[in-house]
Amino acid sequence: MKAIICTKYGSPDVLQLKDIEKPTPKDNEILVKIHATTVTMADCEMRSLKFSGWLKFLMRLGLGFMRPRKKHNILGQELAGKIESVGSEVKLFKKGDPIFASTGFNFGAYAEYVCLPEDGIVLIKPDNMSYEEAAAVPTGGLEALHYLRKANIQKGQTVLIRGASGSIGTVAIQLSKYYGAKVTGVDNPKSLEVMKSIGADKVIDYTKEDFTQNGITYDVIFDVIGKSSYSDFQKSLKKNGIYLLANPQLKLINREKRAANKSGMKYISGNMDDKKEVIEQLNFLRKLIEEGKLKSVIDKRYPLEQIPEAHRYVETGKKTGNVVITVNQ
Ligand SMILES: NC(=O)c1ccc[n+]([C@@H]2O[C@H](COP(=O)([O-])OP(=O)(O)OC[C@H]3O[C@@H](n4cnc5c(N)ncnc54)[C@H](OP(=O)(O)O)[C@@H]3O)[C@@H](O)[C@H]2O)c1
Numbered sequence: 001m002k003a004i005i006c007t008k009y010g011s012p013d014v015l016q017l018k019d020i021e022k023p024t025p026k027d028n029e030i031l032v033k034i035h036a037t038t039v040t041m042a043d044c045e046m047r048s049l050k051f052s053g054w055l056k057f058l059m060r061l062g063l064g065f066m067r068p069r070k071k072h073n074i075l076g077q078e079l080a081g082k083i084e085s086v087g088s089e090v091k092l093f094k095k096g097d098p099i100f101a102s103t104g105f106n107f108g109a110y111a112e113y114v115c116l117p118e119d120g121i122v123l124i125k126p127d128n129m130s131y132e133e134a135a136a137v138p139t140g141g142l143e144a145l146h147y148l149r150k151a152n153i154q155k156g157q158t159v160l161i162r163g164a165s166g167s168i169g170t171v172a173i174q175l176s177k178y179y180g181a182k183v184t185g186v187d188n189p190k191s192l193e194v195m196k197s198i199g200a201d202k203v204i205d206y207t208k209e210d211f212t213q214n215g216i217t218y219d220v221i222f223d224v225i226g227k228s229s230y231s232d233f234q235k236s237l238k239k240n241g242i243y244l245l246a247n248p249q250l251k252l253i254n255r256e257k258r259a260a261n262k263s264g265m266k267y268i269s270g271n272m273d274d275k276k277e278v279i280e281q282l283n284f285l286r287k288l289i290e291e292g293k294l295k296s297v298i299d300k301r302y303p304l305e306q307i308p309e310a311h312r313y314v315e316t317g318k319k320t321g322n323v324v325i326t327v328n329q
Pocket residue numbers: 040041042043045139140143162163164165166167168169186187188191206224225246247271316317318319320321
């Protein structure tokens with residue numbers, strides 16, 4: 001089968017198309033013929049090991065010191081496809097079932113086939129979504145749902161999303177609207193109309209305006225980007241406001257949490273949900289999709305062979321929504 005191998009950490013040139021052995025499902029596994037996967041900012045960060053301090057060391061520990069270990073050298077954390085065969089003990093799925101899935105830190109989606117455990121983060125694909133649209137749901141969707149549920153958003157509350165037009169942000173806008181919030185999306189100029197089209201009541205172009213200077217305060221600030229300190233946003237939070245940080249980078253979280261709590265704010269960061277919780281979350285996202293309350297925003301499509309180009313495009317920062325990779329089509 002064809003697969004894109006991450007041969008070492010570095011530029012997109014480290015991603016090479018190779019012919020490798022097609023996997024065979026174990027007794028408790030399903031063999032999926034992949035029809036679509038995605039390239040996310042997180043994929044690019046793992047390919048280039050663009051992490052700082054402790055997180056870089058932990059990523060080397062997890063993925064491989066000098067280069068991704070063999071079991072991690074096919075990147076890609078989300079996919080959609082059709083089941084080609086099932087292991088002898090599989091009961092939840094059957095040959096021909098269309099599925100969508102998150103492979104998380106097992107990666108493996110940059111290929112024509114992948115074996116997934118029957119009890120993994122795998123569900124039957126929503127009927128009203130194509131493989132391409134469904135492949136773009138898990139990574140951003142599960143992150144957005146995890147944090148917004150923690151904020152327990154009430155009808156009429158005001159939510160600001162920083163980095164609102166990316167993989168996580170585009171789902172966060174739609175979920176915040178689903179919970180009845182008034183939503184302000186902050187992102188680059190190219191994405192303003194897209195953010196409005198998926199429900200943002202107000203949009204701010206971060207290259208022109210610093211929302212922390214406009215004197216407006218919010219019940220919830222969902223910071224998808226990180227890379228700033230909480231104190232920058234404190235004055236934009238209402239009393240008892242909630243700050244959600246989706247990209248912790250292991251920086252001085254504890255000190256910031258203490259500062260937030262002292263000033264009556266809530267500071268929420270980190271996602272340690274267990275598999276059972278994540279499967280329930282993906283089920284919830286699927287229900288919203290089938291009710292027409294959640295859709296995927298797709299910016300560009302590339303075939304499997306052009307994944308290095310897709311990485312180059314995602315790293316330009318011009319992406320709005322998701323970049324989808326078509327496979328076996
Ligand atoms: N499990 C995890 O921990 C996990 C999972 C998924 C993602 N992440 C991380 O979370 C981050 C976001 O993920 P994503 O997939 O949503 O990224 P993304 O698709 O790249 O979206 C990020 C968006 O934020 C925008 N942005 C950049 N700086 C901004 C600023 N100062 N103010 C407002 N918007 C700004 C970007 O615009 P430009 O294009 O103009 O820069 C881009 O549109 C990534 O670093 C990713 O690695 C972590």
